[in-house]
Amino acid sequence: MSLETAYSGIGRLDRLSYRDTVVHRLDPRGKVIATLLFAVVVVSFPKYEVLSLLPFFLFPILIGALGDIPAGFIAKKVIAVSPFAVFVGIFNPLFDSSTVAIAPGVSISAGWVSFASILVKFALTISAALLLIATTSFPGICRSLRRLGLPALFVSQLLFLYRYLFVLMEEAMRVVRARNMRSFGTRGAGLRVLVRIVGTLFLRTVERAERIYGAMLARGFRGEVPSTRREALRPSDAVFVLAAGSFFALCRFVPVPQTIGRFVRSLAG
Secondary structure (H helix, E strand, O other), X not given: OOHHHHHHHHHHHHHHOOOOOOOOOOOHHHHHHHHHHHHHHHHOOOOOOOHHHHHHHHHHHHHHHHOOOOHHHHHHHHHHHHHHHHHHHOOHHHHOOOEEEEEOOEEEEHHHHHHHHHHHHHHHHHHHHHHHHHHHOHHHXXXXXXXXXXXXXXHHHHHHHHHHHHHHHHHHHHHHHHHHHHHOOOOOOOHHHHHHHHXXXXXXXXXXXXXXXXXXXXXXXXXXXXXXXXXXXXXXXXXXXXXXXXXXXXXXXXXXXXXXXXXXXXXXX
16 A cells, blocks of 8 residues: 555545534544444454354444445455454464354354454454544544543644644655655665665654644643534433443344344244
């Protein structure tokens, strides 16, 4: 993935957060709480549970549909970072050689089941996090975290990290573009040149960081980013959190796929 592609993807995610839909209008605190609950409940499932995780896909699907977020865009981002999950679980089939029955007369290695569980949990949590950013905006998430009681210094660091990620990527693209123009694209792309590019980027980043921090101090910065926005919790926000929490509890403590299967068999019988 090129720097331009990564920059475009992050920029699009940021632009999506400023749409006007029913999900975007929800209070950021409610969406943050619901997403955290979602992640905690999903991760709490045992490592051999795969079918029980499938109903949780309804949450990101509904949020994406109501928030008018392109499903393909989110899916591409999840796939782009999926190698991390693959690396974590790829050795499970080697170390967990016990067998589990997945159907009458059909058994497979338990390691493959736990590997599938890792991938499903990863897809669920990452898609929920991406949808939270795409329907709230990162500054909105930071404001909600501050109002939920997180330390101001921690929230400010998160906000600066996100804000200046764009600045750093733009600087990196300028350096790489200059190198390509001087070497006609392909020549001079060895390790030596790469080390020089990284060093140049580091020096430029430090210089810009010093200028930015000096400008912030001159404008009265004292460790916390002020905000004039004051969102108020509405009944619809409480309904959203309660509905989401109830759905998560239902899927966690009731075997939904098995219950649906028994119901279908009873109708067929």
